[in-house]
Amino acid sequence: MTLDYISHETCLLHRAPSAHPECPERLQAIEQALANSPLESRVKRIQAQPVEREALLRVHDAAYLDQVAAAIPAPGGWSILDTGDTYLCEHSLEAARLAAGSMVMAVDRVMKAPGRRAFCAVRPPGHHAGRAFGMGFCLFNNVAVGAAHALAAHGLSRVAIVDFDVHHGNGTEDIFRDEPRVLFCSSFQHPHYPGSGADTRSDHILNLPLHAGTDGQALRAAVEAHWLPALEAFRPQLLLISAGFDGHADDPLANFRLREVDYVWLTQMVVDLADQYAEGRVVSTLEGGYDLPALGRSAVAHLAVLAGYEPGADVGG
Numbered sequence: 536m537t538l539d540y541i542s543h544e545t546c547l548l549h550r551a552p553s554a555h556p557e558c559p560e561r562l563q564a565i566e567q568a569l570a571n572s573p574l575e576s577r578v579k580r581i582q583a584q585p586v587e588r589e590a591l592l593r594v595h596d597a598a599y600l601d602q603v604a605a606a607i608p609a610p611g612g613w614s615i616l617d618t619g620d621t622y623l624c625e626h627s628l629e630a631a632r633l634a635a636g637s638m639v640m641a642v643d644r645v646m647k648a649p650g651r652r653a654f655c656a657v658r659p660p661g662h663h664a665g666r667a668f669g670m671g672f673c674l675f676n677n678v679a680v681g682a683a684h685a686l687a688a689h690g691l692s693r694v695a696i697v698d699f700d701v702h703h704g705n706g707t708e709d710i711f712r713d714e715p716r717v718l719f720c721s722s723f724q725h726p727h728y729p730g731s732g733a734d735t736r737s738d739h740i741l742n743l744p745l746h747a748g749t750d751g752q753a754l755r756a757a758v759e760a761h762w763l764p765a766l767e768a769f770r771p772q773l774l775l776i777s778a779g780f781d782g783h784a785d786d787p788l789a790n791f792r793l794r795e796v797d798y799v800w801l802t803q804m805v806v807d808l809a810d811q812y813a814e815g816r817v818v819s820t821l822e823g824g825y826d827l828p829a830l831g832r833s834a835v836a837h838l839a840v841l842a843g844y845e846p847g848a849d850v851g852g
Contacts, residue, residue: 568831638681700779
């Protein structure tokens with residue numbers, strides 16, 4: 536199997552004015568780990584194309600899109616989108632449009648070819664961006680753009696999003712709160728940034744708030760008990776992944792104790808569901824992951840499963 540690997544060099548140009556965990560080196564770490572693995576022959580590299588405003592308007596308010604555009608600084612300058620640390624530079628809007636556009640491209644490609652899978656190696660990430668706000672390093676909600684595009688352009692009625700980033704995908708929940716055609720499954724450390732999700736009660740939003748120190752065994756047990764029955768009952772026609780690797784034991788921004796093998800297990804679970812219900816169609820997009828060596832290893836383990844390597848295969852990186 537050949538895995539679509541969608542990226543763009545402009546995603547490296549989005550940056551904060553000083554040392555910041557969401558940095559261009561994150562994509563470079565994945566590229567280096569990929570180059571050191573045997574996966575290159577199974578990866579089809581594709582240049583991302585910028586998203587159209589119409590696709591963004593399915594998940595974001597027009598006023599918010601205008602707010603982001605207006606906040607882009609002059610060349611050489613910096614601005615902050617929220618009150619925290621979501622920085623903007625002159626290239627940020629272009630990078631964000633490419634990140635969201637990669638998901639539209641990926642969905643179109645997998646819908647045209649049963650069994651095809653795709654990974655979007657892009658930044659800025661997206662799952663904290665809601666309908667009318669950006670935060671947590673996120674400008675546009677990339678995975679939500681992909682899901683909404685699948686519903687609108689391909690006529691799907693059941694799209695599942697699996698978000699295993701260590702932080703709650705509050706933006707994705709905000710966007711699809713009243714959309715039962717999207718089953719959203721988010722696992723995250725609680726209490727932790729952004730402090731949401733633990734009290735959600737919904738038939739189509741399945742949050743797993745887990746305590747600091749959660750390891751792979753505990754996460755797997757929770758997923759098997761809470762996500763799998765719902766995902767199987769939902770019978771998704773397409774599965775999307777918000778692939779955050781910041782639950783790794785080495786990551787500095789949280790306190791889970793996951794390892795590469797746990798990302799293999801999570802990815803294989805999604806692939807198996809896709810093979811059973813969605814003609815194998817899976818699209819994954821990068822969210823968090825801030826220890827560069829751990830990010831590289833974990834992402835390559837994830838890519839190996841998407842590319843059809845046997846679970847647990849040694850792919851290096």
